Amino acid sequence: MVRASLMAHGDSGVTPRHTLFYFHGDGDHDDLNEVARRAGFVTSGQDDATVLETTIPVDEASFxxxxAMMQSWAAAFQLDYDGWECAVVTN
Structure with a gap:
């Protein structure tokens, strides 16, 4: 859905941009934060919510x-992966 919205605004997704990933639930946010930091993400959040931030391209091949990594982290840490968002970047 996010990618379709980007395309509707003339954004192919190939330009790297600030991207956020959202996790919720009663699982292990501390371990998610540790693994994500090691993978180069900035982490924030509190209690039952974690937000991961990075700068990446979001075209289908790159993303x-x-x-897949976000979905596997959600499963590994018993969290709900609630999707992602980013800014529209047009070239």
Missing amino acids: APVS
Whole structure:
């Protein structure tokens, strides 16, 4: 859905941009934060919410491995992966 919105605004997703990933639930946020920091993400949040931040391209080919990683982290730490967002960047 995010990618479709980007395309509707003329954004192919290939330009790296600030991107946020959201996790919620009663799982292990501390371990998620540790693993994400080691992978180069900035982490924030409190209690039952974690936000991961990075700067990456979001075109389908570049983003697919990141999306898979987010889903695997959610499963590993028993959290709900609630999606991602980024700014529109047009060239």
